[in-house]
Amino acid sequence: MSKSAPAFPVFPVTGRRVLVSGASRGxxxxxxxxxxxxxxxVAVHYGSRRDEAEATLAALAGDGHILVGADIADPAAxxxxxxxxxxxxxGIDVLVNNAxxxxxxxxxxxDYATWVTAWRDHTxxxxxxxxxxxxxxxxxxxAGGAGGRIVNIGSRGAFRGEPDxxxxxxxxxxxxALGQSLAVALAPHGIAVASVAPGFIDTDRVSHRLTGPEGDAIRAQSPFGRVAAPAEIAAAVLWAASPDALWASGTILDLNGASYLRS
Structure with missing residues (x-):
């Protein structure tokens, strides 16, 4: 007989308290x-783009959402x-690490000084x-005792490399790797942790790259001949944060339109 799972309060399908970091755009x-x-x-977090974050907040369905600004590179902030x-x-039921x-x-x-700064800022x-x-x-x-969900936004670049x-x-x-460690450590508390690894996404920040020959080459990376829409990635994250996704804890979900296949 298999060992029964620990009993936790039912994780809600809706009405959850959700923090999305880096939610100002894209x-x-x-x-x-x-x-x-x-x-x-939803708590709409922004680092410096308050105006865009306010636009995000204004566009959300329902009510009870909030706007929160912080430099998450600062542990105290x-x-x-x-x-x-x-x-x-x-309280917080779901955290999406997108920033x-x-x-x-x-x-x-x-140059070396720029290199050092880039690594410091990214880290x-x-x-x-x-x-x-x-x-x-x-x-x-x-502390809330009802479990929770953490979903990390990773990248296809973690596997295929990012030369620039x-x-x-x-x-x-x-x-x-952090997500997988947390998945094991937090499972006894009813908290599932998953990561997604998107490929190229058509957002305002990178839309300029989708014009001309570079855009053609980027779209050709996928056999579908296009790049992802932000809503497609968001739909997968919504599932990963759902009650049905408990058993996906520890996974890294590739969302790249078959543009990169890893073994």
């Missing part, structure tokens, strides 16, 4: 919209962020910011 906005449309209350979200929403830095720094063409936000928010949110989830953005690829690989 994928973050699509994530916030997906959870709001599901009937959840990250702690204040989670404290405020938990206070204003009454990230991604600036070019090709090794052959980047501070992409890895340490993700780790700190995860710890802070998990602590709240454990090596710190981005490396920190996203670390985020994947």
């Amino acid at each position: 994928l973050g906005r699509a994530l916030a919209q997906a959870f709001a449309a599901n009937g959840d209350r 990250a702690e204040r962020l989670v404290d405020r979200v938990a206070e204003d929403l009454g 990230a830095v991604n600036t070019p720094h090709p090794p052959a063409d980047t 501070a936000v992409n890895l340490l910011g993700t780790a700190n928010l995860s710890h802070l949110a998990a602590t709240r989830m454990i 953005h090596p710190a981005y690829g490396a920190t996203k690989a670390a985020v994947h």
Whole structure:
């Protein structure tokens, strides 16, 4: 006879308290919209783009959503962020770690000072910011006693490499590893942790690259002949944060339109 699973309160399908980091635009906005449309209350986090974050907030279905600004590279600011979200929403059920830095720094063409800065900034936000928010949110989830979900936004680049953005690829690989470690550590508390690894997404930040020959080459990476829409990635994240996805804890879900197949 198999050992029965520990009993936890039923994780809610809707009406959850959700923190989406880096939600001012692009994928973050699509994530916030997906959870709001599901009937959840969303904390829309931004680092510096308050105006765009306000536009995200205004576009969300339902009510009870909040706007929160913080530099998550600062551990103290990250702690204040989670404290405020938990206070204003009454707790945290879902954390989506979407905030990230991604600036070019090709090794052959980047001076050493710029290289050092790029690695510092990518690590501070992409890895340490993700780790700190995860710890802070998990602590709240454990105290609440009803389990929870953490979903990390990783990248296809963690596996195939990012020659012009090596710190981005490396920190996203670390985020994947972090998610798997947390999945094991937090499972006894009813908290599932998963990561997604998107390929190229058509967002405002990178839409200029989809014109001309470069755009043709990027679309040709997928046998579907296109890139992802933000809503497609958001739909997968919404599932990964759902009650039905408990057994997907520890997974890294490839969302790249068969543009990169890893063994």
